[in-house]
Amino acid sequence: MTALILRELRLAGAGGHAWLPLVFFLLVATLFPFAVGPDKPLLVRTGGGALWMAALLAALLPAERLVEPDRAAGVIDQLAIRGISEETIALAKLIGHWLSFGPPLMVAAIPAAALMDLPGELLQRLELGLLLGTPGLAALGLMVGALTAGFRGTGALGGLLMLPLAVPILIFGASTLGEDGQIGGMKLLAAVSLLLVAVAPFAAGAAMRAARS
């Protein structure tokens, strides 16, 4: 299991893939103030939500390379004949994927919040929300990656599949930044995230098995 997680991290780090979601996230954070103008109250009010959207889209970027390369190279087959279940493979991928994009995204949220001029208290809530929400996003990315493995042109398909499912995370995540319902928003965010994380290894595992035949 540890070997599998380390392998996932190594693959994520190889070839600069790990930087792509981060660069994308920061790019959105940079462009957003240009788009809405330098009106500070407006930026503070909308900036958090924009960052949540950027995080969501950034999580989708690596979904394609999570499962498909391993399926095509026969790595999943080789693990399966060694008695390692697809669910275990999926869990290792989930942990590896989250580690490679969740914490870096939380670090990137600091300069991103500065670009939006978000107050420190709001940044704290954003960070806590990302900590709760990114595992759910990672789980979604993994499920979509596993479901679309073996298809061609999966980029757009993955987006179509994933974005509707990610709406609860977006709603609750952004609601934690609002004036009211912060605690409730956090709890609901955590609940959605937990549900996705709990389902993902089984759904992704079943998808990997189905992709074989």
Added chain:
Amino acid sequence: MSAAPLLRFENVGCLRGGRLLFEGLDLELGEGEALLVTGPNGAGKSSLIRTAAGLLPPAVGTVQRCDRIALADEALALDERLTLERALGFWAGLDGGGAAEGMEAMGLIRIARVPVRMLSTGQRKRAAIARVIASRAPLWLLDEPANGLDSDGQLLLAGAIAEHRRQGGAVLAASHQPLGMEPSRTLELKAR
């Protein structure tokens, strides 16, 4: 045969895409035995290998196999960015085997530090066989293991198979070529 067979097919049938590839197949593979599966393209050789590996559930019948098996098919399953040594080391680490013995047996020591993506077709095939050797699994499943191998590579493969059988291992190989081994049995799949 003293111990339980390493692989046993009982009345196995295989359906692929609505097409019946083979049915009523019984076979048993014990220590030191080798079975060579031949047949035209599309006869179901690869499906037979994948059924034996447990990657393809049989449409009918039962398949029993020993705990540890090693499979070499057309997919290399080595990380392209790593050096051959480290890519093989990943699997050897999972299997508790040694990557070096596999590379040595297939004459790959010289290119141990070359990244996998730089390897030629023949070298990739050798690497896949090296992964099988390094696994130290008693049952080898080889799908066209000699494809792309030069004469030297074929000799090394034949030697590795002979050595494996001498140590009590079993081999199930699908190939058009004789592989330079003396199979205990051959099985010819007919095109349907």
